């Protein structure tokens with residue numbers, strides 16, 4: 443039986459006629475809830491100042507109030523955006539919407555000239571001194587930084603001097619996920635802003651990565667090809683991704699507990715297709731001592747790192763792991779394993795390639811084999827709160843820009859599995875608690 447963990451009602455579209463006072467009341471009510479929790483638990487109070495917390499303080503995952511507080515926070519974010527937009531009015535909104543590139547380009551300057559590293563952790567520095575150290579005129583620096591300050595990136599504690607805020611301080615460490623995120627977006631992904639229209643115009647139906655906005659921005663190089671040739675960019679991309687995985691989104695834990703691995707037979711082998719360093723399999727292995735794993739990837743470096751990590755940090759697991767170079771666009775070489783895990787891989791690929799990846803698994807499957815796909819399942823429009831909706835739609839848009847791909851709704855997944863092979867039976871599609879990724883269990887039925 444196919445079931446969804448969450449009933450996703452296609453709710454009414456968010457009101458197009460909200461009332462200012464009702465939005466304000468919603469904000470007040472939910473903000474009070476959050477504030478009371480923070481104060482009564484002695485958590486650091488949110489602040490723009492450099493000594494403020496780097497994240498909005500929420501309790502740890504096991505706290506019973508967590509869901510309520512998450513919801514309150516989403517309500518505040520959603521209602522305050524509505525209140526802001528409604529009060530700005532359509533004409534003024536147009537001006538700001540299209541100026542979003544000012545936000546990105548000022549961050550680009552800040553990252554490029556290493557301003558966060560030049561501004562002292564405490565205290566401040568004059569524009570003149572920043573100019574000496576960067577070679578950029580202090581007038582121009584002031585123009586850029588004062589705009590960025592309207593986004594809480596740096597502050598001017600006294601006229602002509604720049605100091606850190608909680609946000610800019612996060613960028614002081616060049617290795618931080620936030621710095622990586624800015625580097626990747628301002629130097630790479632941002633270029634697709636200029637190539638989206640040409641890609642849609644020249645290649646309206648294309649499923650080829652080289653014809654995606656990314657390909658057009660990088661002389662026909664596909665995303666993965668580019669990353670292969672630019673290891674520094676690849677590293678930065680990897681670091682920036684941990685911004686998502688360290689949040690509640692892409693953690694491995696929900697897959698470990700959210701799928702019943704115990705139903706696999708004693709001693710079963712799980713093939714982790716596109717498994718990178720095998721970090722996902724590693725967590726499953728710790729919780730399920732009878733399972734064995736074969737981690738496959740095309741990236742030799744990832745496999746090497748995975749092997750090293752296992753030998754150094756988990757020698758007791760080495761016997762249960764194998765690492766193999768495998769291109770998933772060729773036939774699966776490990777035949778007859780009990781399960782094939784494809785986690786966070788398929789969403790990168792347009793339908794045509796997604797089908798090829800799965801088709802290459804089919805010759806290896808035997809009756810009863812499980813194919814476990816863990817990936818995004820896009821909710822229909824208007825199910826999520828608008829704030830969350832925006833986050834999800836942004837991800838979907840990035841799939842288009844980088845890969846000519848898209849996030850899929852439940853109906854898309856069903857269609858795709860059926861197109862690959864009618865013997866692939868989708869048994870369940872569930873979203874583990876606290877996870878952005880869903881888990882789809884498919885059984886190969888060949889009777």
Ligand SMILES: C[S@@+](CC[C@H](N)C(=O)[O-])C[C@H]1O[C@@H](n2cnc3c(N)ncnc32)[C@H](O)[C@@H]1O
Pocket residue numbers: 666715716717718719722738739740741744768769770771784785786787
């Ligand atoms: C987004 S990562 C997902 C990694 C991991 N499964 C996870 O859950 O985070 C996609 C992985 O697919 C691998 N990959 C890309 N193209 C591949 C190919 N043709 N064959 C095998 N692996 C490939 C990449 O090297 C990368 O490790």
